[in-house]
Structure formats: C-alpha cells, structure tokens
Amino acid sequence: MLSVAEAQARILADLVPTGPELVPLADSWGRIAAADIAARLDNPPADVSAMDGYAVRAADCAPGGVLSLVGESPAGHPFPGRVGPGETVRIYTGSVVPEGADAILIQENAQEAGGAVTVAVPPGAGQHIRRLGQDFARGQVVVPAGRALTARDIGLAAAANHAWVAVRRRPVVVILSTGDEIALPGDPIAPGGIANSNTPMLAALVRACGGVPVMLPSARDSAADIARLAQGIETADLLLTAGGASVGRYDLVQQGLERIGLAVDFWKIAMRPGKPLMHGRIGRVPVLGLPGNPVAALVCGLMFALPAIRTLAGHAERTLPEDLATLGGNLPENDRRADFLRATLSRAPDGGLVATAFNRQDSAMLQTLARSQALIMRAPHAPPARAGETCRVVRLDTLAI
Secondary structure (H helix, E strand, O other): OEEHHHHHHHHOOOOOOOEEEEHHHOOOOOEEEEEEEOOOOEEOOEEEEEEOEEEOOHHOOOOOEEEEEEEOOOEEEEEEEOOOOOOOEEEOOOOOOOHHHHEEEEEEEEEEOOOOOEEEOOOOOOEEEEEOOOOOOOOEEOOOOOEEEOHHHHHHHHHHOOOEEOOOOOOOEEEEEEOOOOOOOOOOOOOOEEEEEHHHHHHHHHHHHHOOEEOOOOOOOOOHHHHHHHHOOOOEEEEEEOOOOOOOOOOOOOOOOHOOEEEEEEOOOOOOOOOOOOEEEOOOOEEEEEEEOOHHHHHHHHHHHHEEEEHOOOOOOOOEEEEEEOOOOOOOOOOOOOOEEEEEEEEEEOOOOEEEEEEOOOOOOOHHHHHOOEEEOOOOOOOEEOOOOOEEEEEEEOOOO
C-alpha cells in the first residue's frame, strides 16, 4: 500500500493547470489569477494631499505667519499655477499638490479670512503629502499569478487600471457515485437503501476548490452501467467516483471503467479512513476513485481531490495547511496506516489549540464529521500518545468546506 504522501505525489505528478480566460474584474472573485497582474499606472498618479487644508511652502510657515490665498485645487481639478513665496492654495484630500508647494498645512492648524491664511501650527517639509507611486508604481506586479482573488485583490487590480483579468478556467469535475442502495435525497428510499450523500457533498467540495461539478446519475452495481454513465467524459478535467473501488463482489468501478479505457495507477493506500483509493486515467482524463463510506469519501477528498482540483485550477497553494495542537485526550498506538481522527478544537489557557478526538471514528458517521473542527493526523505505527502531547492537525473550522 502507498503512503499518503506517495499517493498525493503520484496523483499530482502529471496534472496540468487549465488554460486562461478573460473575465470582467467584477466577476473575478475567487478565481485564480492566470498571470501576474501588473500596474498600468502609478498610484497615486501625482503627489497628492493626504488631508484637507492648504498647500504651502514649509519655509514660508511660522507660527502666526500670514499667507496669501491664490486659488484652490479640488480633487480632479488641479491648480494650474505655481505656489510662490508667501502664497498658499486651498487643497483637499486626494487633490494634486501644486508646483512649488512642499507641505500641507491642515485646516485645523490654520485660520482663513479675507483671502489670507494665518498659520497656527506650521507643517514640516513633506508633511501630509502622498508621493507619486507611493502605493505602487507602473509595471509593478500587484497580484501574483496563482492567487485566488479576494475583494482586496480586486480593489487593488481596479486601482491598477484593470477592467478585465486573465484567470484560470474552472476545472470541470465529473462526479459518479455507485451503488444499488443509494437514492437521490428527497426521493423514496427502498428497503435497505440510503440517501446519496456523497454526490452533493463532493459537488460542494469541488465548488469550494474552484471547480465546476457535473453530477452524473448514480450508477447501479453493474460494470456495464458504470461504463455507460462514464462515457463522454473526454472534455472533463477530472473524473471523481465514490464507492465501488474496494474488493467486494459488487465493487465494480475499476472493472466498469476499464471497459472505456481506464489505466489504473494504484488502488490501495495506507490510510484510515480511505484504504480503497483508486487513481488512474481514461485517455487524458485523470480518475480518482474515492471510498463509498461518506466520511472516508470526504476525508480522502480533502487529502487528494482538493490538491488535484487546486492544481488543475492553477492555485499556488495546493495542499491543506497543517497546524500544531495539544491532545485533549489519550490515544492508543496506531497500526500501519496513517490515521485521520475527527476531532473538536478548543483553546488552552495559554491560547494554544487543544484537539480532542471523538470516541467513535466510524467512517459512516457524517454527524461526527460535520461537528469536527479538525483532523488529528497520526503517522503509521505511532506509539500511544497522552493528553497534553503535541499533535499535527488539519483545521476544518477555517475551511469553507
């Protein structure tokens, strides 16, 4: 059986990001920048005032000094002349500083009357002036390629004078769940049947990773039905299956997909939950077969499907970040498989994270998964661990998944 790290590496090894497409800047939230976004202008485009007040020559200002008011510089309407000795120009926040001025006398420190301005508290040279290019300069990269665009990035790109941006096309991920026992949520459920939780759950995961889910009807426990439903995936970027990848009599995903050209890379990993994980290709389309138990499906989805979709989407950060916590309870010795224990998080008196594993770790218990805030990661053959020891966790509470 492959280790988790080996399986991740093999899945990601030959994935190629999708191509770029231009989208309106206003529609780019959450999309992955396909190229560096560079500024098309300097910001600010000139020396501008940071305050309302008066543009002055600092050398002319002394407490009680009087300056002659010769004009004003509203935002968008620069003063056309030059500030000479003993002169000042009324100015406002964001207005261009006129030639000759080298400081802003803020209005709280001045008194205007009869075309003259009396200085109360003089400014220093350069005070309250935002210099040309202080925020960014023309040609400077303001948003790097591979970044998922936030509202802040969009504001920055707009200030850099971009109306359209190049982003990666969203990867199309086809989802196929299998099993005679599963029914659509809300439909009548036959004796021995269950509602299909995997397909909508994995579709949500795909969306959270920046992909476009395409949900196929559930396949029966028939190799022919699996092959029939999976035909026509040539334009997909990834086929994600759930269930039928183990060694049972009715685990027929591998057999069904081989009918349409599946070449299997591996189908077992040393992980709990999630031992029956399959990876391969049908032509150019990578295939990832997840376990059928819903908890195992999502945990494997987080560890393998998420990095794959992020890679296809061109995301700079592919795998989930890990964190350190202290154990809130004792844990037994681990066997040969890496374990991902569903856990709650709390804060210790010193502010550190405390991770406490649920007593029951059944891979079909979705309620436990939904209440989990982290996965405690235990290495193969890890010795017994006691409360208070350090452990590694994957934070679920910080993910929009």
